[in-house]
Amino acid sequence: MTNVAANLPKIVRVIPRNRNIEALLLLFAIGINAFELSQVQLSILEVLNPEIFLYLLPPAFLAVILHGIMRLRASEADPMILPIALVLNGLGIAEIYRLDLGTLANGGTEVFGVKQVIWTVIAMAVAAAVIIYVPSHLFLRRYVYVSMFIGVGLLLAPMLPFIGLNINGAQLWIGVAGFTFQPGELAKIALTVFFAGYLVTRRESLAIVGRKIFGLRIPRARELGPIVTIWAASLVVLVLERDLGTSLLYFGLFIVLVYTATGRAIYVVVGLTMFITGALVASRFMGYVGGRFDSWLNPFTQANYDANGGSYQLVQGIFGMAHGGLMGTGLGGGIPHLVPLAESDFIIASLGEELGLVGMFAILVLYLLLVSRGIRIGFNHPDDFSKLLATGLSFVIALQTFIVIGGVTRVVPLTGLTTPLLAAGGSSLLANWIIIGVLLRISDSIGGGNRTVNL
């Protein structure tokens, strides 16, 4: 019977229904969040108090509502995205709460925890609205050019007089009536919709037309036109908003979508060369970008360490992570508040200190899984627009995570972007939960992609 057992093409592993898997993983995720918060309280306050529920229950409640909505409206949606997002968001809230307790113990008053919970609730509610009110993934395709204008508008908004704000050297915020908002976060969604819609119609000419030189098909000049335009726009963003990360994010997104649409590596090579050249020239001629480069390459020199806007924050973050070592100090056991902006830009350094390398890798793997689910949705989807949209949205999360964590760990120059779902900040949470909502909506429409067809 052994050779018969080897010939079993018909055995079909039957997957339990998506939503039941999701329910289990959600319970697990909520448990992890409760564990984090109690660990924080036990090690800082040494007792458990009901404040835990203030930070635990609102996101958990919203997650259960999202789960219920998906049971009714998107029952075939991917079961892993929501639990992963909830764990990352909860980990962020727990660390921010921990930093708040540290701040209060040291006599400070500026706390972010409650604000973060409120923004999480708003952002998850918007994600629920996306799942309910976006009837299908193709709905967005009708608004390709509208989203171009929205995207460019949002991107340029921080440069407007009166409402534009310059915080820590980067012109990325708008401020109205005391509230600050980073419109670039939402611009990335609008621009992904635009790029996906535009490339679906243009992919043929980008992929096939061109002369062959040495076996390489060189695209015609006019096919390169849009790439040059986006490249110029991203350099304008770099010069005017003074942020390398934002500019790299949009340009990288465009290049990846061109590559996904055409399958031709030459666009990636040309694009990267153009971007690196542009960034190097900018760093030579713009003091601000050059300073960031210098702090990145030589952070430990006394001059950079002491300089205003120099490498002090970066070096403190590195010391923090070194203090954490392999296993970390445990949530609440470290001193992450020594790093400026520990709750937003440097939350990954705080988590690295308290969870150690082991915990840091768990976080990175969670991002990897989130992104791989998104890319798999794109891969499985029968419709080209949705393919590009899902790939683009997941790649935005991947690239942004890389730019931020790479910045904190000195792989790339430090920039003003936020760690998706972890960092304190309303605009970032809102944008990333919208992305989660759209990905869930798209994954529901794959239709049979996750089931076996061997009926």
Next chain:
Amino acid sequence: MSELALFIVRTGFLAVIWIFVFSIISVIRADLFGQKVVSRVAEANAPKVVSAPVAPSNPGNQSLVMQPSGSLATKLVVIDGPKTGSVIKLDQRELTIGRSEDSDLIIDDEYASTHHAKLILINNDWLIQDLNSTNGTYLDGARVGTPAVVKLNTSVRIGKTVFELRA
């Protein structure tokens, strides 16, 4: 709290978050390996196993291949090419195939024409008609000239894509 208790909590948390990671990976694993598409004819030729969960209802591959399709066929299953595994329900009387985006089965392939072929339901038989495509449509290995009847579980190839009609 004592040092020891804190140490246990701290290590325990790292363990729990990794267990979460691996439980997600195991779900993904089921997702990756749960999907398997095998040609029905090849399947019928494979040795039969009594305990096989999906035993072909018809004994012998002859009768399986020679069945008329017609209203029996309920779906189109792509078994090879970039869209392997996709299923299209045959609930219309006509199904268009090609590179153009309004096709029912969109084939993204340099060897497929914009409007490459279509399946039409006539007298309870599904017919494949080649719409004067550049690289042709192949029914069971032979190029389709005039519209031909597509039997159940017979492969139709367009470019790199191969599909079958199934009950």
